[in-house]
Amino acid sequence: MKANELRRKYIDFFVSKGHKEISSASLIPENDPSVLFTTAGMHPLVPYLLGEKHPSGTRLTDHQKCLRTGDIDEVGDASHLTFFEMMGNWSLNDYFKKESIGFSHEFLTKILGIPQEKISVTVFAGDSEVPRDEEAYNAWKSLGYPDERIHFLGRKDNWWGPAGETGPCGPDTEIFYDMGKPKCSDTCGPQCNCGKYVEIWNNVFMEYNKQKDGSYKKMEIHNVDTGLGLERVLCILNGEKSVYDTEIFKPIMDGLKQATGVEITEENLRIFRILADHLRAITFILGDDKGVSPSNVDQGYVLRRLIRRVYRHLKGLCNPDGVMVKISKIIVDEFKGVYPELERNQAFIEKSLQDEERTFSKTLDQGIKIASKFLDGVKEGEMLSGEMAFKLYDTYGFPIELTEELASERGIKVDVDGFKAHYVKHQELSRQGADQKFKGGLSDNSEQTTRLHTATHLLNGALRKVLGDTVFQKGSNITPERLRFDFSFDRKMTPEEIKAVEDIVNQAIKDDIEVVLEEMPVEKAREVGAIGVFGNKYGENVKVYTIEGYSKEICGGPHAKRTSELGSFKIKKEESSSAGVRRIKAVISQ
Numbered sequence: 001m002k003a004n005e006l007r008r009k010y011i012d013f014f015v016s017k018g019h020k021e022i023s024s025a026s027l028i029p030e031n032d033p034s035v036l037f038t039t040a041g042m043h044p045l046v047p048y049l050l051g052e053k054h055p056s057g058t059r060l061t062d063h064q065k066c067l068r069t070g071d072i073d074e075v076g077d078a079s080h081l082t083f084f085e086m087m088g089n090w091s092l093n094d095y096f097k098k099e100s101i102g103f104s105h106e107f108l109t110k111i112l113g114i115p116q117e118k119i120s121v122t123v124f125a126g127d128s129e130v131p132r133d134e135e136a137y138n139a140w141k142s143l144g145y146p147d148e149r150i151h152f153l154g155r156k157d158n159w160w161g162p163a164g165e166t167g168p169c170g171p172d173t174e175i176f177y178d179m180g181k182p183k184c185s186d187t188c189g190p191q192c193n194c195g196k197y198v199e200i201w202n203n204v205f206m207e208y209n210k211q212k213d214g215s216y217k218k219m220e221i222h223n224v225d226t227g228l229g230l231e232r233v234l235c236i237l238n239g240e241k242s243v244y245d246t247e248i249f250k251p252i253m254d255g256l257k258q259a260t261g262v263e264i265t266e267e268n269l270r271i272f273r274i275l276a277d278h279l280r281a282i283t284f285i286l287g288d289d290k291g292v293s294p295s296n297v298d299q300g301y302v303l304r305r306l307i308r309r310v311y312r313h314l315k316g317l318c319n320p321d322g323v324m325v326k327i328s329k330i331i332v333d334e335f336k337g338v339y340p341e342l343e344r345n346q347a348f349i350e351k352s353l354q355d356e357e358r359t360f361s362k363t364l365d366q367g368i369k370i371a372s373k374f375l376d377g378v379k380e381g382e383m384l385s386g387e388m389a390f391k392l393y394d395t396y397g398f399p400i401e402l403t404e405e406l407a408s409e410r411g412i413k414v415d416v417d418g419f420k421a422h423y424v425k426h427q428e429l430s431r432q433g434a435d436q437k438f439k440g441g442l443s444d445n446s447e448q449t450t451r452l453h454t455a456t457h458l459l460n461g462a463l464r465k466v467l468g469d470t471v472f473q474k475g476s477n478i479t480p481e482r483l484r485f486d487f488s489f490d491r492k493m494t495p496e497e498i499k500a501v502e503d504i505v506n507q508a509i510k511d512d513i514e515v516v517l518e519e520m521p522v523e524k525a526r527e528v529g530a531i532g533v534f535g536n537k538y539g540e541n542v543k544v545y546t547i548e549g550y551s552k553e554i555c556g557g558p559h560a561k562r563t564s565e566l567g568s569f570k571i572k573k574e575e576s577s578s579a580g581v582r583r584i585k586a587v588i589s590q
Helices: 003-016 043-049 097-111 134-142 230-237 250-260 269-287 298-315 323-335 346-376 386-396 400-408 416-435 447-467 495-510 522-527
Strands: 059-067 083-092 119-124 150-153 167-178 197-210 216-229 473-478 483-488 516-521 541-547 551-554 568-578 581-589
Touching: 003 059, 003 083, 003 097, 003 230, 043 059, 043 083, 043 216, 059 269, 083 097, 083 230, 083 269, 097 134, 097 167, 097 197, 097 216, 119 134, 134 150, 134 167, 167 216, 197 230, 216 230, 250 269, 250 323, 269 298, 269 323, 269 346, 298 323, 298 346, 323 346, 346 386, 346 400, 386 400, 386 416, 400 416, 447 473, 447 483, 447 495, 447 541, 447 551, 447 568, 447 581, 495 568, 516 522, 522 541
Parallel strands: 119 150
Antiparallel strands: 059 083, 083 216, 119 167, 167 197, 197 216, 473 483, 483 581, 516 541, 541 551, 568 581
């Protein structure tokens, strides 16, 4: 089965069950400081899972582009990826566990033809705070699943949320495919990492609300959030050994082999897989309509690390110049039919890669000089410290192997264990940053964050009035204390321009304008002059918020009812975010 066929089968199946297809959201989360990238299909839908009304109704389905870096060191094995596609279906206070589990079972066994005996599931085992999920267990039993393939696991494995410290959460049921390997032990099951069981689908049942005192209260409404990994299911359906053997990755792997002039062997297979995965992730980040440039902060920092990791690996195989651009062209050609933003932004992708390649090539040359200076201070037979080796890696992109090679030429050893200790510490900090960058985010619907969200609309409108309508939002996030807004502009704003923007926003607040919400098809939103990220699906409904005379934007919400609720607006800082992008930090006060 081809990827396009699997996407279509999934969407068509859920449309036949009363779901409305919606567009994949941006990889860059809207107004959400809690994560750097969209990490799951549910992420853009958090406001609706919290009770906001979705313009497309109570049953939704899509395929969402996602990116996670928490497992980056597993990339290159049979199933782990940084960028991946998650197919999802949602019930917003509509159907619940029995129907959701029934849909999943029907799609896997009837539509995809997966033998039922190859499927095992996990269910929440319960604990002192929340009882065992008998409803999910009974739903699986009623479909003919025996007890030996229904596994009860604890909160670590079968519980989701809340997204913040409090809020909606609940048990989940996860679906696993048996790869046919022998059991590694008597206790081997889906919770085991031996490779016998591969998770393919997760159905989350949001039925509890976590309180400030840590207790869990049953909600009056209930939601279902599911995610099915496209690459993993495609691998299983086609009997491949890894996701990298599927038709998604074949053109990329072939392109790498041709561009590097190196044959793929058992020894270098993992390197080629890392290159294929990272280049796909890089192309999608740069190709996003909110695409960021490589930089030393936030998403730009992750992007820069991925590009430099690719460049280092390529340098070990061949002359790396131009290889990244060649492969990005292959990726754009392969995915532009599904994600047309890649073709729209192809020139930006290629220029960013060329610029970063040029910059990093100089950095590596400088690194060699720095490494020589480090080594000049170490006598033959002595050892270069792990701290210095890690600095060469972290600052100049030197892999530990290259440092060892340069050191060995001088008869110097490298404290590899010390390097690994620094590396592990760095990994842990990176994971913490990827998992929870700030408190707040889409799950925080407090009055203050709602007002700040509304302020971003006024700020966007004011910037376009002062600087021109070539200004577009490139990203934003909100904490309860402040808003941060990135926008396209190629120079520092003058004090007079900053003051003019502040004055426009404060005048809008003083005018006490109603914030008007209208739901309309995306085509009409374009016609009425709304700005924002438009979906790709013809006929898809969107929410348009209008602040008459100041702003008309597509947005999911939530918003203040009137501008006067914002109090007053003050820009605290205006600075560069990345090449061609400026950043404003601002506050409101009552």
